[in-house]
Amino acid sequence: MAVSSWAGMSEREKEGCRELLDLLDTDDLLALTDTVTTRLVQPEDRQEAIHAILLYSQSAEELLKRKKVFREIIFKYLATKGVIVSPSSEKHQLISRTKLYWCEELKNCASDEKCVKPNEEQHEEGGKQEGDKQDNDKEYYSLAEEFCQWFFGILNSQNPLIGQSEDEYGPQHFWDDAKLKFCYHTSEENIEEYFGAELVSLRLLSLVKEECLFLNPNLNTGGLRCTVSPHGLIVVAVAGTVHRDTCCLGIFEQIFGLIRCPFRENTWKIKFVNLKIVGQNAMEPGTEIETPCIQYEKEELQEFCVPKELALIEPQKN
Structure with a gap:
């Protein structure tokens, strides 16, 4: 199609x-x-x-x-x-x-969505495997896109300039041992680390509720990538712009690790978050602020599927 x-x-x-x-x-x-x-x-x-x-x-x-x-x-x-x-x-x-x-x-x-059926005319095993792989890639990408729409929607709704959401944002969307590494670069680079669902949830919440930021993900032109580990961890990488009211302050890059909840069907919870925000005054000359893109390839995202996935997001080099 x-x-x-x-x-x-x-x-x-x-x-x-x-x-x-x-x-x-x-x-x-x-x-x-x-x-x-x-x-x-x-x-x-x-x-x-x-x-x-x-x-x-x-x-x-x-x-x-x-x-x-x-x-x-x-x-x-x-x-x-x-x-x-x-x-x-x-x-x-x-x-x-x-x-x-x-x-x-x-x-x-989401529970009513059906997977795309493999082409019934494919008889060769290799062709079937390739078709299955493409279907899985589409399924995981759709899940990543749906997750970002939901997560940033519910997080941004806590911004007092927008109004409260009927949905409840909170630690229930994170695993108890969730981890957050937050790097923000304005006049100088700062690094923060948080452990546990409550602290991770509260720190992300404070960005929109206390600092009145609005995180606008780019889900269209290269701003979203994802991969999955053999053990079922889905890594979602998304880039976007950071706003306060009508002012664009800079760009962000965020990587999530998602694990399916074994007790609730079609429910995923956040295992780790790596967030990097770069202020407009700290960006390299020539950086396009309107359409920030993810520079990681799928193979690079696979590195986040192992214990070192919690390493801080390093600045992307052109």
Whole structure:
């Protein structure tokens, strides 16, 4: 199947954006089509307009931020879904709540997802093994993407500038012996280490709740990689930008180790976290701050699957 411009949206995001766009007046919908497609597409009806907007939008967040997607429309969409938000919520708060709502639905539906069946016409054993490997890679990548959408959604929702989430963030999402290594580089490099679910959870929480940071992961263009060890540890590496209100402060790189919970089906808990934040004033000249990418290859991520996985993330060299 060919990759389309929808690659930046999950199936749930496509469905949600389609429902939300259907609430727009026809004039606003057509005006939005002109903006998104730079007037290259002239739809004949509303459904063609919605199709074109989704096709040429790079991500759900980009679409929701468009001027013609009014704050009132997002509020109305959430209301139709039974999601209660303050009528005085600003647009960026409504966008965050909408994304969180979609992530919650993804999490609830995860148990119903089916693995892709191998090609029934493949008869050679080597071909079957390669097909199985590709299916597993897609499955783990989907799990990593879903995890990041959920984790950053629930963490960012604790930011007082956005509003509290109905979901509970806390140590219950970490293993009791979880470990965090946190490196942040502004005027100088600082390193912190935390052990135990409670302390790891609280330190990450303080970044968004006390320091009012917003971690925006890049899940589209090279910002997400993952691998799995023979023993079932999934390593997820994600890069993104760090914001406070409307100001972009720098970039971050975060690596998670996830282990399946043996007592709860389709539940994964965090074993370790390596987080590195680099402030804009400490970045190397020429660094692209808008689209930070993960430099690790899968083979390098495998090194995090062994005891030395807790080594501090070293700066990536160009």
